[in-house]
Amino acid sequence: MEIMGASLRICVDDLDTAIPFYERLAGASALRFERGGVQVAAVGSFLVMSGPESELEVLRKVTATIAVKDVEEAHRLLTELGAHVVAGPVSTPAGRNLLAVHPDGSIFEYVDQTG
Secondary structure, eight states: OEEEEEEEEESSSSSHHHHHHHHHHHHHHHHEEEETTTTEEEEEEEEEEEEHHHHHHHHHTTEEEEEESSSSHHHHHHHHTTEEEEEEEEETEEEEEEEETTTTEEEEEEESSOO
């Protein structure tokens, strides 16, 4: 499995207030989208999220988002290594993703951009 990079996940109360800080910090413009009632801004290596506390509570449990070349390949390897895939692979506005619980209990999102 080829890992292309990782994004740090940050939950904030006010996305519109937080975006300018992260745009300046990352030197990049925010790509905004909505998923499941949560507003998301992808800014460089940051995923800044805001929404209902019930949704953010779940999102805070995910350690990081890992960009991979192919989510299907990640699914096969993760399963082979003893990880438990709890959701996906599914299509999202930004590509495909899955959520996996590693054998140590940490939770990661894996994403690709092959749609």
